[in-house]
Amino acid sequence: MFDHFSSSSDSQAEGPISTSSEWTFELIREYDRAIAEIAEEFGLDTYPNQIEVISSEQMMDAYSSVGMPVGYNHWSFGKQFISVENNYQRGLMGLAYEIVINSNPCIAYLMEENTMTMQALVIAHACYGHNSFFKGNYLFRSWTDASSIIDYLIFAKNYIRECEQRHGQAEVEAVLDSCHALMNYGVDRYKRPYPISAVEEERRQKEREEYRQRQLNDLWRTIPRMGEDDEGNSPHRFPEEPQENILYFIEKNAPLLENWQRELVRIVRKLAQYFYPQRQTQVMNEGWASFWHYTLLTELYKRGRVTEGFMIEFLQSHTNVIYQPAFDSPYYNGINPYTLGFSIFSDLRRICESPTEEDREWFPDIAGTNWTETLQFAMRDFKDESFILQFLSPKVMRDMKLFCISDDDRENEIVVNAIHDEDGYRQLRANLAGQYNLGNREPNIQVFSVANRGDRSLTLHHTQHRRRPLGKDTKEVLRHIHRLWGFDVHLDSLNGDEITASYHCPDVGRDRTEREEESMLIPKPI
């Protein structure tokens, strides 16, 4: 260990950092220093890194708590853990080499079983690739607060534990189950949320309690107010505008929730908000990290700091990571975000450095410009959808042999409506971008109205995207909403202005005995 250290610091720029595949802490530090140096030359701006070496068991723990170092207790994480543990033990899957957390400092886990090459790959990928993405991309910058997430997680964990002690584990679990079902609908898409902070959160909790109760009392007031009789004739619709953030709506307006239950809804909502940018930038984030681990390590090789054996091992796992099976392969599982992102970023560099005629025609603004600046721009100001729409080049489409099929259930056959040729590029690109629009991917469901003068029922509207119906879980999710709301919940699925399907909880369409059986299964309103 000491040998390596002294020899490499003597001859800073010459000779490979290591020749064996065993890693040591000194070597990790040495590689990190070398990679950081190159990253800086390329202009990567990063949070400080906190590199933690962990065992595979710890990796499994981290895995099952969505990569977070702390998390509240819930059975679903246990389920996740059990399945990871089983798959790992049966050799069905290898663990990921790394997990990286969008926090400041940026925490990256290295697994102790990995070889030195893999550790270096992970350092380049996570500590400089992902890290600079977290710090640079506009979604992360404006929607999450990297410096306070860990504190907030600790606050959430303690709060939930306290609730469990006070109200019982089953009660708390029930609320969390329901919130988890709606997690994707607990996000503000357009409003920038306040940064979350644990201290602030605790301080304001009390305040919120009182304020909420006052608001609720107003909303559900049944005693008519003096001088407002005329209002009864033209009742306001509530909410005045449809609400897309269902969890927020429930937190503020559900009539029967206790205050602590509202806090739980809030916690889940905050976490959903924190993960929202990650869901929107998967291709870019992984592509960016892959591009940089490739670029940084190749640069290390050029400078003679790593051996050929190192490069072979690195290239082998790099190839595995960006492998894209064809659509008809048994291994096909959607488009690999690593491949797509890596290809686009690599091609961007090519367009800048050695543009062809085609590139000048398609990307007149960036062909021949400084590649590091262009890539920084592409990384900073886009999300998957707009990134693909903007930067997917014909060459990448040709390389990946992309084609687009149109599947209309009113037709008997599926039509191939664009392939990787001159006529198809634009449509292909638009369709692929659309595929990464979360709004198209998830059903668009909003709170439409509340019968605040009647049976207090909640009505949701699903606006269909190209006649796509809701999936089979819908009824189950409705039960969860019912549990939180406490009164009847209706969901209408609309194609244009026409309601094509309706879901109700409790169910109204069936005869009485069946309904009673059903009601046994419905989670009790709380």
Added chain:
Amino acid sequence: MSYIIDRRLNGKNKSTVNRQRFLQRYKAHIKKAVGEAMNSRSITDMEKGERISIPTRDISEPVFSHGPGGHVDRVLPGNKQFSTGDRIPRQGQQSGSGGGGGNASDSGEGMDEFVFQISQEEFLDFMFEGLQLPNMVKRRLAGNESFQVVRAGISNEGTPGRLNVVRSLKAAHARRIALTGSKRRNLHLLEEELEQEQSKDVTLRDQRRIDLLQREIADLRSRVKRVPFLDDFDLKYNLLIKQPRPRSRAVMFCLMDVSGSMNQATKDMAKRFFLLLYLFLQRSYEYTEVVFIRHHTSAKEVDEEEFFYSRETGGTIVSSALKLMRTVMRERYPASEWNIYGAQASDGDNWNDDSSTCHKILIDDIMPHVQYYSYVEITPRDHQALWEEYESVKALFPEHFAMEQIVDVQDIYPVFRQLFSQKVSA
């Protein structure tokens, strides 16, 4: 600047709580799987861990999603032969998933079952969960006991380490009072007299008397002083003694019919039943012994191997086994020291007028002494005389006697659970 931290020594069981919660939540499923496992297992690995599988649908966490249908455009990689305008006939399943890559394709062929492993300890917990030994456990002292050190008052001997300071000083104080009491009373009187003498007018003083008194006082003082502050026999020590700790001990009598009418399959079922009972007793008692008695027309105490695997033919006299059990109980397992459990398996055949003898032995000599006696009849046929006699025993000892019929392997575990299900005390 990077910080590099070695976290490998940190705890690695962060997920234990979550795992426990998952098991708790799906208790019903796991119990069912455990029950099924009990039936299908070979006997030798009855108590190992188990792979549990739960239908994925039951543990899914529902979210809003798109169902099949509508108009979907999909971009796919790896085009080989298609060109714009090609029409592809629909292939049922294939168009169903895709898009963002649904769950179904996550693991290749799609997973219908969520499969995982539970440990042996967890397996047994689930297996015997909610079961209870029906009658109070007796704890008795017997030979090779474990001991417990307890304090047992004060003694005059001991090691300096156990010296009880307060008691020692108290004793010394008491001794000093006892030994000097009369001297100090005299001393007090003399001193009073001396004072009286000295307070008299100088002319009236009796100087000789004063001298005498002063001498006597000095003498007494020195004698009081000679009593030691602390003497050897003042020292008191804490006394610790070893106390034997009562242990619960159980003996289980396995009685089985090995006559010609019992075939290997029937014996196998009996064995499963015995094994379940044994595992269960082992969890409840610190120490468990098993006595194997097999019988046809005559009974014999045998070891485990012989009990299960050797075959005999001939008629059946059940009372022979009960008599032997009675003898063994009297000789080796007095009911005052042992918790006695009887488990009998038979196919219900018995020599015609023997059943009433069984009835008599059970009622007079066995039932009063045992904690619990269970009888399983492994037969698909109708009951015979033995069953009826046993039913009358059950009527007399409803708390301590149980009987059930087993037709095939699937019945064993449910029957076992039924026998030992927790009863709400009246």
